[in-house]
Amino acid sequence: MTRSSALPFDLSGIHLEPGQGLARQLYQALRERILDGRLASGTRLPASRELAALLNISRNTVTRALDQLYAEGYVAGRVGDGTYVADLPHSRPAAAITAEADSPALQLLLRHHLATPAKGAPRAFRIGVPAFDLFPFETWARLQARFWRKPSPARLGYGDPAGDLQLRELIAAYLRNSRGLTCEAQQVLITCGSQQAISLCAQLLVQPGARVALENPGYRAAGHAFAVAGAQLCGIAVDGEGMDIDALQRLNDCQLAYVTPAHQYPTGVTLSLPRRLALLEWAKRVNGWIIEDDYDGEYRYRGTPLAPLAALDEQQRVIYIGTFGKLAFPALRLGYLVLPPALAESFARRQALEMRHSEVGTQAVMAEFIAAGYFQRHVRRMRQAARSRRDTLLAAWPAMIPGCSSLPAVDAGLHLSIKVESLARERELITAARTAGIEMNPLSDYWLPGSETAEDARAGLVLGFAAVPEAQIVEAVQRLRLAWKL
Numbered sequence: 001m002t003r004s005s006a007l008p009f010d011l012s013g014i015h016l017e018p019g020q021g022l023a024r025q026l027y028q029a030l031r032e033r034i035l036d037g038r039l040a041s042g043t044r045l046p047a048s049r050e051l052a053a054l055l056n057i058s059r060n061t062v063t064r065a066l067d068q069l070y071a072e073g074y075v076a077g078r079v080g081d082g083t084y085v086a087d088l089p090h091s092r093p094a095a096a097i098t099a100e101a102d103s104p105a106l107q108l109l110l111r112h113h114l115a116t117p118a119k120g121a122p123r124a125f126r127i128g129v130p131a132f133d134l135f136p137f138e139t140w141a142r143l144q145a146r147f148w149r150k151p152s153p154a155r156l157g158y159g160d161p162a163g164d165l166q167l168r169e170l171i172a173a174y175l176r177n178s179r180g181l182t183c184e185a186q187q188v189l190i191t192c193g194s195q196q197a198i199s200l201c202a203q204l205l206v207q208p209g210a211r212v213a214l215e216n217p218g219y220r221a222a223g224h225a226f227a228v229a230g231a232q233l234c235g236i237a238v239d240g241e242g243m244d245i246d247a248l249q250r251l252n253d254c255q256l257a258y259v260t261p262a263h264q265y266p267t268g269v270t271l272s273l274p275r276r277l278a279l280l281e282w283a284k285r286v287n288g289w290i291i292e293d294d295y296d297g298e299y300r301y302r303g304t305p306l307a308p309l310a311a312l313d314e315q316q317r318v319i320y321i322g323t324f325g326k327l328a329f330p331a332l333r334l335g336y337l338v339l340p341p342a343l344a345e346s347f348a349r350r351q352a353l354e355m356r357h358s359e360v361g362t363q364a365v366m367a368e369f370i371a372a373g374y375f376q377r378h379v380r381r382m383r384q385a386a387r388s389r390r391d392t393l394l395a396a397w398p399a400m401i402p403g404c405s406s407l408p409a410v411d412a413g414l415h416l417s418i419k420v421e422s423l424a425r426e427r428e429l430i431t432a433a434r435t436a437g438i439e440m441n442p443l444s445d446y447w448l449p450g451s452e453t454a455e456d457a458r459a460g461l462v463l464g465f466a467a468v469p470e471a472q473i474v475e476a477v478q479r480l481r482l483a484w485k486l
């Protein structure tokens with residue numbers, strides 16, 4: 001082994017969480033750095049006493065981590081007598097990994113990865129999360145315990161790739177009765193949230209180089225999934241009636257459109273009936289498919305929830321996506337597709353290749369949750385909570401913020417968006433809000449790169465209003481007034 005004791009030892013990025021197995025965490029952090037080449041062969045590790053002082057942990061903890069690395073052959077030498085990274089044939093410098101990312105698939109992924117959503121307990125005005133503080137965890141825990149106490153052996157082997165039949169039947173019945181969408185269990189495929197449903201559509205319906213039409217501004221996560229499948233993304237403008245279907249009609253060689261008709265993400269407008277009919281007509285004319293992402297369709301504050309676009313579809317050209325993430329909580333990772341019958345079998349086959357099928361416990365418990373009536377009660381409660389939180393935000397919001405348009409009418413969904421006069425002003429408002437500990441997204445982030453719309457016309461603020469209770473909303477607006485000097 002070549003020994004290069006003068007090599008620097010970089011501890012940046014090693015953050016050990018107290019109370020969660022410090023030795024194990026340190027072992028993992030060092031092993032990862034050795035394997036990816038950040039700690040090259042021959043690097044001398046600091047003495048255990050020094051490492052303990054640098055990381056503010058006990059020497060005993062460091063010794064245990066090093067002993068484990070030693071036992072597995074990642075380091076050599078003797079603890080106390082100099083420890084060195086072993087000569088590993090597969091340990092590569094970081095530069096080599098970057099060079100390998102030259103493959104077209106990896107390059108595409110580098111350009112189209114999901115931004116990490118905000119983490120930690122929800123704060124005002126986090127986007128994309130419902131009032132999950134109101135989820136009936138005790139009921140859920142009871143149903144979980146009941147399922148796992150004595151699971152039927154028949155359910156513990158491999159299941160149907162399309163998902164648990166009872167859950168699929170209940171979802172189909174819910175959609176028929178509550179959303180006016182006529183469908184059968186055989187058309188329903190359980191997914192790991194909407195994102196996996198979108199990704200399945202991308203894998204099955206996109207040919208490399210094919211055009212996919214998306215709302216612009218729109219849900220970038222969907223665009224990334226299509227782009228990684230090889231699609232050419234075509235942004236279509238959105239106005240007060242939703243996607244501009246005339247512009248879609250003018251787009252040649254496009255047979256797939258992704259839309260959020262109930263509550264356009266992120267502008268919040270609803271696709272008008274004439275546009276819905278024109279969109280269905282477009283799909284018929286081009287022999288194409290429409291992906292309807294009904295991510296927050298249950299949240300309607302005027303009248304009853306709108307029937308989905310899929311309910312109007314007589315040609316079986318709409319693929320409907322629903323998620324439990326906006327009714328329960330996103331980490332549940334449970335969603336579904338309602339597929340035209342002609343596509344159901346192919347999607348199930350693709351799902352089998354991807355993951356065999358979704359995990360049985362969550363599906364079975366959600367089925368019980370729906371069958372026993374808890375789900376419908378919870379949907380009503382969530383809608384009421386979101387409406388009350390919306391009302392609180394609307395009442396507390398400053399009447400006049402320089403450079404911002406006034407609040408729009410908010411009849412649906414869990415978020416709203418406000419126009420801002422320029423990108424500079426948008427940046428100023430967002431920076432001040434974030435400094436005051438308040439979350440909101442710049443509207444300019446939702447545009448596809450290279451959009452024709454003038455830069456300043458893309459500016460705005462996107463705020464989620466359902467994530468925290470009313471008192472926290474009022475308190476956050478007070479902090480915003482100070483931060484924005486109103």
Ligand SMILES: Cc1ncc(COP(=O)(O)O)c(C=O)c1O
Pocket residue numbers: 127128192193194195196219260265293295323324325330334335
């Ligand atoms: C437009 C849209 N679709 C779907 C989702 C939810 O995705 P998932 O069910 O994968 O959490 C979101 C989340 O914010 C969204 O904004």
